[in-house]
Amino acid sequence: MRQAVTLRQVAAHAGVSRQTVSNVLNAPHRVEEITRVKVQAAIEALGYQPNRTARSLATRQAGxxxxxxxxxxxxxxxxxxxxxxxxxxxxxxxxxxxxxxxxxxxxxxxxxxxxxxxxxxxxxxxxxxxxxxxxxxxxxxxxxxxxxxxxxxxxxxxxxxxxxxxDGAGACAELVRRLHSAGHDQIAFVGWCDLLAMGAGKDRQRGWQDECARLGLLEQAAYADSDSMDGAASAAAQLLDGSTPPTAIVAASDLLAVGVVGELRRRKLRPGHDVWVTGFDDSVLASSVEGGLTSVSQPxxxxxxxxxxxxxxxxxxxxxxxxxxxxxxxxxxxxx
Amino acid sequence: MRQAVTLRQVAAHAGVSRQTVSNVLNAPHRVEEITRVKVQAAIEALGYQPNRTARSLATRQAGxxxxxxxxxxxxxxxxxxxxxxxxxxxxxxxxxxxxxxxxxxxxxxxxxxxxxxxxxxxxxxxxxxxxxxxxxxxxxxxxxxxxxxxxxxxxxxxxxxxxxxxDGAGACAELVRRLHSAGHDQIAFVGWCDLLAMGAGKDRQRGWQDECARLGLLEQAAYADSDSMDGAASAAAQLLDGSTPPTAIVAASDLLAVGVVGELRRRKLRPGHDVWVTGFDDSVLASSVEGGLTSVSQPxxxxxxxxxxxxxxxxxxxxxxxxxxxxxxxxxxxxx
The missing domain is CATH 3.40.50.2300 (Response regulator)
Structure with a gap:
């Protein structure tokens, strides 16, 4: 590596003390403008790069x-x-x-x-x-x-x-509103089971549930026993085999939604026609599903x-x- | 935050100099075993944690x-x-x-x-x-x-x-060998176009190509113009519309392979029956495809x-x- 320029060399070049150079770097408000400009010029002329470790010791910050x-x-x-x-x-x-x-x-x-x-x-x-x-x-x-x-x-x-x-709850409530406007009144939810304790999953579920309650819709949910498409497919199967199979399924993530879509295909049901499906995250998976997956994008x-x-x-x-x-x-x- | 235990306190507790404590931390081979044990005991008794910044300055390593x-x-x-x-x-x-x-x-x-x-x-x-x-x-x-x-x-x-x-080339050559053993002799490749310059993509393609040449098979390849399923679907369409449509497609990644599978489904062709498809990475996508995607796992x-x-x-x-x-x-x- 090229020999590094030292703080001492910068000080000599600017004709100031090493403490002054250090102040310019770490506490510029303590230094007069004319001195600051002179030191900055020396720093640039020599291509000085402050040693991060030494500097962090002086400022007591790791950076x-x-x-x-x-x-x-x-x-x-x-x-x-x-x-x-x-x-x-x-x-x-x-x-x-x-x-x-x-x-x-x-x-x-x-x-x-x-x-x-x-x-x-x-x-x-x-x-x-x-x-x-x-x-x-x-x-x-x-x-x-x-x-x-x-x-x-x-x-x-x-x-x-x-x-x-x-606002996962808000987004899922909005999905339920839009699905309902489009004519659905059997809107089920597929979430995580072991991760249900997780805040985000619960939040999304709450948004779906509250909006179903507000609209007077049946609340049917099933939970994947792992964060996988297979788990979501089983959860969807459970819903579709029930006495009132859903016409729309709001899933807590894109991964779960793709699992739901897979289960529909196995039953020769067409997503977006026979049963509507939504995901969450707008990940690369959402564009991977044939025809694309409706999803919620996070900013x-x-x-x-x-x-x-x-x-x-x-x-x-x-x-x-x-x-x-x-x-x-x-x-x-x-x-x- | 709780007041941190200092090196000085450790030295006093162990009845040694601060330099000795520093040596135990940074150059234990310089310290006699009996002293090292005494200092370690003091470090544990007081719950001393070396300051990483100060320590890295001493050892001239950022860690x-x-x-x-x-x-x-x-x-x-x-x-x-x-x-x-x-x-x-x-x-x-x-x-x-x-x-x-x-x-x-x-x-x-x-x-x-x-x-x-x-x-x-x-x-x-x-x-x-x-x-x-x-x-x-x-x-x-x-x-x-x-x-x-x-x-x-x-x-x-x-x-x-x-x-x-x-060894991407080796894995793709092995895929071609196994597909050929299973009766395929139209084994095409789907890779990246804009990323073809990328080493890994080229390596995988080379493995497929060399093995096809060795077995005397027709070499047909098509390239996705972006790292997406849509791009792969277009590439697959190009191959399937050709005069000698492939019976197996080796894709350079799982993402591309899922795009190929989507194109097969659009044409009512069954992956693993009408056309065999393989991916690369054994990612969560590989288990997402209905029935699962044959893929190459990286250790x-x-x-x-x-x-x-x-x-x-x-x-x-x-x-x-x-x-x-x-x-x-x-x-x-x-x-x-």
């Missing part, structure tokens, strides 16, 4: 934001583009992303504690939240800055700390930019609920 | 490995689990993962240069390699440690630096552990070619 990678194969289609957008948003603020793995639930707290104790990160972005998520209350109680993609749906009281979320750029804003300053309000966008395709032509 | 996130929606299904496994493997060596974004090609080099100049990372893991990838030769020429998932297929000479890859755990090994030491050989595993499902029952 890194921590983000835990969850292992949920079915969610890859949404979480992978989300991570890319989040990393770009963090980089836009001059910081970088540290990703790590941790066990789910209480057991994972030790990893967060390690990262803080080692001063490896300054703050966390959380996702894959669950009801009463132990991470949120733990971080909040210790004054560690964080912003959460997803709510923690506390049994009582308020969300601990700032959050950004997509990734808005989500990540709101998360980064909430990380940096006390915000009023602490929470932001963004609307999902219904993308209508052949599996359920619900365009208005 | 971080850099990895660039590529934006390729269709690849999410493989790259998301890969990133999780890679992060775990890096963590297994006591270091952490820094992820970043960068433009493709030559333009991206500036980002790698910044990360090195800032000493933000000690080394890089590369993926999404292209022929004569500019990152590899740039890093190699500057002596920056890296390991590459994927080869750079240089026009001449050797791979610059250590690499790990999956993620082996890949990531081999990458980390290559990062740490000069290895002989510098490159490791791992075999893909054919997973047979209904779209092409090629089990032997």
């Amino acid at each position: 890194l934001i921590g983000y835990c990678l969850a292992r949920r194969p079915g969610r890859s289609l949404f979480m992978d583009p989300f991570l890319h957008a989040l990393t770009e948003a963090i980089e836009g603020t001059g910081r970088r992303m540290l990703v790590f793995t941790a066990p789910d639930g209480e057991q994972g707290i030790a990893t967060y504690a390690d990262l803080i104790a080692q001063r490896a990160v300054d703050a966390f972005i959380l996702s894959d939240t669950v009801p009463d998520d132990p991470r949120h209350s733990w971080l909040a109680s210790r004054g560690v800055p964080f912003a959460s993609f997803g709510r923690t749906w506390p049994e009582q009281g308020e969300q601990p700390g700032p959050w950004v979320d997509v 990734t750029a808005e989500i990540t930019s709101a998360l980064v804003k909430r990380l940096d300053a006390e915000q009023d309000p602490a929470g932001v609920l963004l609307a999902g966008q219904i993308v209508s395709r052949c599996s359920a032509p619900v365009d208005l | 971080l490995i850099g990895y660039c996130l590529a934006r390729r929606p269709g690849r999410s299904l493989f790259m998301d689990p890969f990133l999780h496994a890679l992060t775990e493997a890096i963590e297994g060596t006591g270091r952490r993962m820094l992820v970043f974004t960068a433009p493709d090609g030559e333009q991206g080099i500036a980002t790698y240069a910044d990360l090195i100049a800032q000493r933000a990372v000690d080394a890089f893991i590369l993926s999404d390699t292209v022929p004569d990838d500019p990152r590899h030769s740039w890093l190699a020429s500057r002596g920056v440690p890296f390991a590459s998932f994927g080869r750079t297929w240089p026009e001449q000479g050797e791979q610059p630096g250590p690499w790990v890859d999956v 993620t755990a082996e890949i990531t552990s081999a990458l980390v090994k290559r990062l740490d030491a000069e290895q002989d050989p510098a490159g490791v070619l791992l075999a893909g595993q054919i997973v047979s499902r209904c779209s092409a029952p090629v089990d032997l």
Whole structure:
């Protein structure tokens, strides 16, 4: 590697002390304008790059934001583009992303504690939240800055700390309204069983359920025993074999919806004709299904930019609920 | 946050100098066993956690490995689990993962240069390699440690630096052999058009082509103009409308294969009966297709552990070619 330019060389070139150069880098408000300009010129002339490690020791900041990678194969289609957008948003603020793995639930707290104790990160972005998520209350109680993609749906009281979320309940209610307007009155729901405890799945289910109740529709739901198409196909079979088979099925994710579509095809039923089907995430899967899958798109750029804003300053309000966008395709032509 | 235990407190508790504690942490071989045990006991008794930033300044290591996130929606299904496994493997060596974004090609080099100049990372893991990838030769020429998932297929000479890859050519040749054994002699290929320059796509195509040549089979290929199911469906349509329609189609990815399956269904052709179809990656998509998609599984755990090994030491050989595993499902029952 080329020999790095040192802070000492910059100081000599500008004719100032090393402390002054350090101030220009870390506390520019302490330095007179004329001095600041002189030092900046020297930095540019020499191509000086501050050593991040030394600098972070001086500012007591790691310059890194921590983000835990969850292992949920079915969610890859949404979480992978989300991570890319989040990393770009963090980089836009001059910081970088540290990703790590941790066990789910209480057991994972030790990893967060390690990262803080080692001063490896300054703050966390959380996702894959669950009801009463132990991470949120733990971080909040210790004054560690964080912003959460997803709510923690506390049994009582308020969300601990700032959050950004997509209104899954609102989007599913809107789907039910549109399906009902199109003539459906047997609108079933297919969700997750083992992940039903997960906030997002429950939120989507609640939106479907409340709107069915409001419209006086029968509430029929079935749950996949794993986050897979096979699980969703079994759940759909259960509904279709019932005494009042649905004419429309709202699924909690694209993966589940594609499983439902598969079960319809096995029965020679045509999605979007015999039975209408909707998904959630507007992932690459939604365009993979023959004719396309009607789905709910999450506004990734808005989500990540709101998360980064909430990380940096006390915000009023602490929470932001963004609307999902219904993308209508052949599996359920619900365009208005 | 709780007041952190200091190195000074550990030294006092163990009755040794601060330098000795520092040596135990950073150069344990310099310390006598009896002293090391005493200091370790003090560290545990007080719950001391070394400050990573201060420690990295002492050892001149960031303790971080850099990895660039590529934006390729269709690849999410493989790259998301890969990133999780890679992060775990890096963590297994006591270091952490820094992820970043960068433009493709030559333009991206500036980002790698910044990360090195800032000493933000000690080394890089590369993926999404292209022929004569500019990152590899740039890093190699500057002596920056890296390991590459994927080869750079240089026009001449050797791979610059250590690499790990999956033998895509070998797996596709094996698929052709098995399809031929099952009675097929019109075995076509569906690949990427704009990404054909990409090493992995070309490698898979080469395996199919060489084996067809060896068996004296007609070589018919069509290319999707985007990394999408729609693109693959058009490519499949082109093949099926030709004068010698294929009875089997080897696709360069699961995403492409699902597009091919969609086109077959539109024509009332049954995958695995009328036309056999294979994919690549054994992603969640492979189990999504009705009856399942025959695909090639990449050994993620082996890949990531081999990458980390290559990062740490000069290895002989510098490159490791791992075999893909054919997973047979209904779209092409090629089990032997």
